[in-house]
Amino acid sequence: MKLLSGLLRSFIKNGRMRVIDAAGELHEFGSGENGPTVTIRLHSKKLYTALFLNPELAAGEAYMDGSLTMEEGSTCYDFMFLFSINRAPLGAHPVQSLLRKSWKALRRYQQKNSVERAKAQARHHYDLSTDLYRLFLDDGLNYSCAYYRSEDDSLEAAQAQKLTHLVAKLDLQPDMRVLEIGGGWGSLAIRMAQAGAHVTSLNVSPEQVKIAEQRVKAAGVEDRVEFVLKDYREFEGQFDRIISVGMMEHVGIGHLDAYFGKIRDCLTDNGFAVVHSIGRMTPPGTTGPFIRKYIFPGGYVPALSEVFASTERLGLWVCDAEILRLHYYYTIRDWRIRFEERRADAAALYDDAFCRMWEFYLSAVELGFLHGSNMVFQLLLSKERDAVPILRDFMVDNERILNAAG
Structure with missing residues (x-):
């Protein structure tokens, strides 16, 4: 002692x-x-x-x-x-x-994320029972940072606002082709399809895709959304827009060039991408040992210096950058409180040791956004300097139109 x-x-x-x-x-x-x-x-x-x-x-x-x-x-x-x-x-x-x-x-x-290893690591977390995630996520099963206009917003409202915020940034036009890298349970794909896009959504989790396909069909947009069970490195195509939300954190150190290179290669000359990811405001670091071992093996939160160094090497224009500082703190706060309220249900799905692991995980990550160096960034990336409107006003205008449409 x-x-x-x-x-x-x-x-x-x-x-x-x-x-x-x-x-x-x-x-x-x-x-x-x-x-x-x-x-x-x-x-x-x-x-x-x-x-x-x-x-x-x-x-x-x-x-x-x-x-x-x-x-x-x-x-x-x-x-x-x-x-x-x-x-x-x-x-x-x-x-x-x-x-x-x-x-x-x-x-x-620690982060030699080959294609097959990356798939296995993603499934370690995302192929858990969807019933577990239903205990603490919003109704749309959005498992990424929400967008809080006030810290008192409900989780459902904040996640809906996040989807609207992202779709507004995409500046979608009728029948545009959109590639989604990391599709989750389908909420963003549904939202983009409802806005008139044709969506190809990549995901390496069969459990998530199964639920996402059910949700897309229930929303009546199955003719506009296709789910593909592939790692981003296995896919090829050309798209007007690319969006990736909460996926870059799983790419790992040493793989940022492959990730941004795939975005560049899949964009049309006049297209652009929206990338939403956790980042750190400090110099490059490491993933904490508990999170790396039990929660997100192979995961890494990059410093902005690492991100921009990669986009520079790949010749991509960073047309816009937005930093969300406390939004994920509010999000995980709401997840943690909901998980605590439904802990008995989680224990029935797994066991008490699993629940204690998730209590530790949610608390640690929440406080990393309150007292640590973590934040969330959203980037607009393009191959051509004029692919994105020269004024940011289009995002605000689009968001106002989307909100008015309900």
């Missing part, structure tokens, strides 16, 4: 952490000011070393298997909140600094 106590004493500067060790002895760290007081219990002496060496991974795994529990009314979210407001001092600790340097050195090895 000595090494772990030294680590906690060095980085808990805000709030207070109370730790009940395996022998029942209480240890307290932090002043209790500028943050919550959280009480945890460690049920195994083995955790002392594991938490000292790799707290992000070990804490998540211990919470999953029940060897770390929350006590005295504390919750997983409280624990993660306390961790998030003390991240800077933790990263400065010599052992943790060395650990992060080793992660960064290995990041390309």
Whole structure:
């Protein structure tokens, strides 16, 4: 416990952490000011070393298997909140600094996302039961950042606003051909088809495509939407518009050129693409070990410097960039609250360990958008400088028309 106590004493500067060790002895760290007081219990002496060496991974795994529990009314979210407001001092600790340097050195090895490996990694997350996602997503099963005009918007309203915002940016004209890279459960494809487009939607998750096809048929636009079970690198074609929402995060380090190269190759000369992705406002980094191991293997949130370096190498015009800073925080906040409310239903689908894993995941990612470096960006990309109108007004005008049409 000595090494772990030294680590906690060095980085808990805000709030207070109370730790009940395996022998029942209480240890307290932090002043209790500028943050919550959280009480945890460690049920195994083995955790002392594991938490000292790799707290992000070990804490998540211990919470999953029940060897770390929350006590005295504390919750997983409280624990993660306390961790998030003390991240800077933790990263400065010599052992943790060395650990992060080793992660960064290995990041390309960890993300050798071949076509088949990328498919398997995507299915790891997206081929879970759709009933699980129905517990906490909106009715349209949108599993990406919503667009909040106010932090008090309902999740349903914010997701509908996101779809409208994206369709407005596409500036669709009748019978345009649109390629969607990463189709999810079909809500955006339906929305684009309803706006008059012919949509080809790529997806590597058979579970998602099965549900998406049912939803497209129910919406009456099956003649305008085709789902293709292929990785983006396996596909060829020419399209007036390309849109990719919440997919670039799965491309991985070392594959951005292939991704943007496919967008360039599939665009007509006067076409353009809309790319919506999580990014970081800090220099290039790594994916946290818990998220990488249990949630999104192969996933990576790129820095804007990495994104723009790739578009420069590929000769693409970045015609517009919008940064959404707190929108995903509000989105995941709503997902987490809904998941907590339906936790018993999730446990019936899987088990308690799975629920604890998802509590840890949702809390960590939510707080990454509140206290960390994560944000969301939307880019408009083209091959020709005049493919996109020269004034941004068209987006606002289109959005106003779409909203008026209901």
